[in-house]
Amino acid sequence: MNLRSVAADPTAATAASTAELVDATASLGGRTVWSGVNLTVEPGEFVAVIGPNGAGKSTLVKVLLGLLPLAGGEATVLGRPPGEASDRIGYLPQRRSFDPGLRVRGIDVVRLGLDGDRWGVPLPGLGRMRRRQEDDRRVDEVLGLVGATNYAQRPVGRVSGGEQQRLLIAQALVRRPALMLLDEPLDSLDLPNQAAVAALISDICRDQGVTVMLVAHDVNPILSYIDRVVYVAGGRAVSGTPHEVVRSDTLSRLYGTPIEVLTTSDGRLVIVGHPEAPARNCDRHLQHD
Amino acid sequence: MIPAHWAAQGTAIPLTWNILQDVRQLFEFHFMVNAFRAGTVVAVAAGLLGWFMVLRAQSFAGHTLAVAGFPGAAGATLAGLNPAWGFFAFCGAGAAIIAAVPRARAGTQGAGFSEESAAIGTVQAVALALGFLFVSLYHGFLNGINALLFGTFLGITDAQVGVLVAVAAVIVLALAIGGRQLLFASVDPDVAEARGVPVTTLGVAFLLLLGFAAAEASQITGSLLVFALLVIPAATAQRLTARPAASIALSVVIAVAVTWLGLAAAYYSSYPIGFSVTTFGFAAYTLAQIATHRAGGRQA
Numbered sequence: 001m002n003l004r005s006v007a008a009d010p011t012a013a014t015a016a017s018t019a020e021l022v023d024a025t026a027s028l029g030g031r032t033v034w035s036g037v038n039l040t041v042e043p044g045e046f047v048a049v050i051g052p053n054g055a056g057k058s059t060l061v062k063v064l065l066g067l068l069p070l071a072g073g074e075a076t077v078l079g080r081p082p083g084e085a086s087d088r089i090g091y092l093p094q095r096r097s098f099d100p101g102l103r104v105r106g107i108d109v110v111r112l113g114l115d116g117d118r119w120g121v122p123l124p125g126l127g128r129m130r131r132r133q134e135d136d137r138r139v140d141e142v143l144g145l146v147g148a149t150n151y152a153q154r155p156v157g158r159v160s161g162g163e164q165q166r167l168l169i170a171q172a173l174v175r176r177p178a179l180m181l182l183d184e185p186l187d188s189l190d191l192p193n194q195a196a197v198a199a200l201i202s203d204i205c206r207d208q209g210v211t212v213m214l215v216a217h218d219v220n221p222i223l224s225y226i227d228r229v230v231y232v233a234g235g236r237a238v239s240g241t242p243h244e245v246v247r248s249d250t251l252s253r254l255y256g257t258p259i260e261v262l263t264t265s266d267g268r269l270v271i272v273g274h275p276e277a278p279a280r281n282c283d284r285h286l287q288h289d
Numbered sequence: 290m291i292p293a294h295w296a297a298q299g300t301a302i303p304l305t306w307n308i309l310q311d312v313r314q315l316f317e318f319h320f321m322v323n324a325f326r327a328g329t330v331v332a333v334a335a336g337l338l339g340w341f342m343v344l345r346a347q348s349f350a351g352h353t354l355a356v357a358g359f360p361g362a363a364g365a366t367l368a369g370l371n372p373a374w375g376f377f378a379f380c381g382a383g384a385a386i387i388a389a390v391p392r393a394r395a396g397t398q399g400a401g402f403s404e405e406s407a408a409i410g411t412v413q414a415v416a417l418a419l420g421f422l423f424v425s426l427y428h429g430f431l432n433g434i435n436a437l438l439f440g441t442f443l444g445i446t447d448a449q450v451g452v453l454v455a456v457a458a459v460i461v462l463a464l465a466i467g468g469r470q471l472l473f474a475s476v477d478p479d480v481a482e483a484r485g486v487p488v489t490t491l492g493v494a495f496l497l498l499l500g501f502a503a504a505e506a507s508q509i510t511g512s513l514l515v516f517a518l519l520v521i522p523a524a525t526a527q528r529l530t531a532r533p534a535a536s537i538a539l540s541v542v543i544a545v546a547v548t549w550l551g552l553a554a555a556y557y558s559s560y561p562i563g564f565s566v567t568t569f570g571f572a573a574y575t576l577a578q579i580a581t582h583r584a585g586g587r588q589a
Contacts, residue, residue, distance in 0.1 A: 065483045067482065067483060083485075086483060086484060086485055087484070087485075089483070091479075091480055091483040091484075092480075093479035093480060093483070095479070099346070102344070102476070103344070103527035103528070103530075103531045103536065104344070104476055104531055104533060105531045105532065108476075108531075108532070108533055109476060109477060112469075112472065112473045112476060112477060112480075112481075113480065115469065116469060116470065116472070116473030116477070116480075116481060116484065116486065117470060117473065117481070117484045117485060117486050118469060118470075119466055119467065119469070119470065120465065120466060120469070121465050121468060121469065154531075155531040171477075171480065172480075
């Protein structure tokens with residue numbers, strides 16, 4: 001079987017790709033997380049990054065954001081080195097919900113995504129009013145887009161997990177990014193909310209023309225929406241269409257241990273025998289080292 | 290400056306039913322005018338910085354910074370210097386020490402179990418012990434210890450007011466420039482960092498400013514009662530509204546109001562300033578709790 005990006009000819013990638021890794025190695029605290037990773041994400045694609053806990057999915061996101069320099073190889077994001085195009089990337093970090101006591105409204109959190117990195121205070125007059133009005137309109141627009149208008153005025157810690165995720169997606173979207181990096185946005189949501197948020201992200205990807213890379217534990221809630229899967233495991237990564245990647249021989253090779261992928265009658269994929277349990281929660285520890 | 294009969298009795302200025310007369314009497318003496326000047330400046334600085342402190346859940350750090358001012362002021366007195374310099378020097382140094390300890394990100398660890406709180410607790414204990422040592426070394430200073438710990442509004446000189454104004458101006462200017470980035474870094478550090486906001490640098494700068502604000506407030510409320518100006522107005526404001534701009538403005542207004550009321554009450558009664566300011570703050574906080582509790586769902 002010929003997998004598209006791992007070990008594929010890296011020079012074949014066009015300069016117009018949204019994100020690209022060539023023979024990339026990432027390490028945290030002297031330990032290699034993954035190595036030899038080649039990856040090309042094309043504009044407008046909806047890509048899922050899947051893998052067990054601790055495999056380095058969040059590390060991949062941090063590399064693309066420029067928060068973690070590569071230990072080897074090369075990375076390009078939106079045609080520039082990682083970190084230089086951060087104003088065109090919408091980022092939703094792994095988390096974490098807001099503290100229930102946080103007395104800031106949802107709309108303020110979204111707005112900070114728009115102007116939170118500006119210096120100075122917004123004073124009326126001095127030609128700033130027009131910019132503020134434009135900002136207000138844009139914030140209202142994205143709140144409508146994610147369906148958060150009704151609870152945007154409430155303190156962000158007081159809305160439900162699904163509502164918080166929608167607000168955070170609005171925050172990531174508010175600056176009209178070319179690329180959205182969403183780190184486990186479906187984590188800690190119940191199944192109906194997972195389906196609803198996955199559908200919302202898919203709509204945004206198609207309608208707004210935004211490239212989306214979404215990190216998830218489980219491929220199933222997003223299976224019907226995604227163009228490609230990047231499967232991170234065992235210090236390496238494989239990418240391709242879901243049915244190229246999520247199958248017994250590919251995953252067995254990746255993990256180096258027999259893995260069986262079963263398909264249920266409704267098309268869901270069940271992965272049997274993958275060695276996730278010992279590595280549980282490593283992701284979170286790695287993140288904050 | 291302080292009228293002899295007033296200082297001697299500690300009270301005895303009659304409160305009348307003529308409010309105009311009372312207010313005029315309040316400003317009759319220059320020491321009282323200076324107390325109002327200093328109190329107002331301090332309240333503005335504390336209301337602003339305290340708002341961010343409450344938002345960032347760094348009250349324990351703020352309290353420790355304030356306590357660090359106590360050995361500073363006691364040591365300055367021992368060395369024959371103005372206590373104000375001791376407040377600023379030690380609060381600033383305390384901020385630098387706490388900033389050197391890595392801060393756990395909100396939501397990733399239980400705040401009560403993070404390395405930061407253990408380190409801060411250690412700083413606080415050492416600071417109190419050091420303050421007690423300086424007080425013991427300075428015999429006959431024991432009357433002054435009350436003022437350092439629980440506040441005073443007597444004998445504030447024009448020069449001291451000048452220093453308070455200068456430091457408060459630095460605080461206001463810094464927040465005017467970097468306040469929005471600080472808000473972003475406080476509410477959403479991961480996203481802010483990815484956007485290029487200098488989250489760590491802002492955290493250190495914030496602690497230093499908080500140290501200076503605590504040093505300012507200490508000079509009115511004393512080291513142990515700085516929370517009357519640093520926490521209570523901010524917590525009350527955040528209780529009343531979740532709009533950041535309105536909330537910050539409200540925090541400053543409440544801080545200034547309780548300071549003015551506290552000064553007036555201390556002037557006309559025999560009760561100390563630390564008590565009166567705290568009591569008015571507590572009343573505001575309680576009223577806010579009751580009002581928002583009764584309003585129920587009204588959150589914004």
